[in-house]
Structure formats: C-alpha cells, structure tokens
Amino acid sequence: MRSTLLHETDGLRTFAVVMAKGDEAAEELARFAREHEINGAGLTAVGACREATLGYFDPDVMQYQDIPVTEQAEVLSLLGDIATKDGAPAVHAHAVLGLRDGSTVGGHLQRAVVWPTLEVIVTESPVHLRKRVDPETGLALIALDESG
Secondary structure (H helix, E strand, C coil): CEEEEEEEEECCCEEEEEEEECCCCHHHHHHHHCCCCCCCCEEEEEEEEEEEEEEEEEECCEEEHHHHHECCCEEEEEEEEEEEEEEEEEEEEEEEEECCCCCCEEEEEEEEEEEEEEEEEEEECCCCCCCCEEECCCCEEEHHCCCC
C-alpha cells in the first residue's frame, strides 16, 4: 500500500491510497487510518480483487453472515467511513463487486485480496465521527450526539 496527501485545508486532509497486488484491503485501510490518526472520514474506491468476503447483517441472529467471493471481481464501488470506536479509528465499508458474467454481489466489506489494484480516496470530515455500540444490535453505529 502506498499513500499520498492530495490536499489539506484547515487541518482537513484528502489522501489517495493505492493498494498493490496481494494487499488485504480491510487490514490496509485500518492500518492507514491508525498511522495517519484519522478519526472521521469518508472513503470511496474502485479497483479489483481476486477473492473477498462480504457480509450481510442478519437481524434475526444479530450477526453478519459471510458472502464468499472466490473469483476475480471488479470493485465497482466501495463506500464507507472511518470513525472512532473505543478510542481508535474503525473502518466501516460496503462494496459492490462485479463478476465475470456481469452479475454483482454486495455487502459489508470483511476482507478483500487486491488484484491488481485498489484506488481509494479518503476525505476527512470536519466533525470527528464517534461510534458507540448499539445495545440492541451489538453493532458500532455513528452517534452524532457524541461528535464534536
């Protein structure tokens, strides 16, 4: 993974993060957020991966169900945020992957092995986003009343 600062205004930064063959996208995004002390940001990305695991949150069992993708896929869209959870940056992203036959699969990004690249734009938010665990679902959700 390589990254560069594209722009900075009033302490808010925009980065380009480019992942290389074999990088694990979720891990690399989390590492990038920690290294750059990003507490609130949005992210978008396109690229491709050779395998991935997405997730579907099943409210009946209150946990993610794996959606394995075991073939080369285009990352048609990856959208998400970086917010603070338990004092550390936490990445939450969803992906839509395009398969060879033109079909798509989507869900919560759990892992994706990049092949050949993933190009990510990370844009800091003017207000730090804080997450707190929702007692009903067990998920870390943005708590706007705790931002600032």
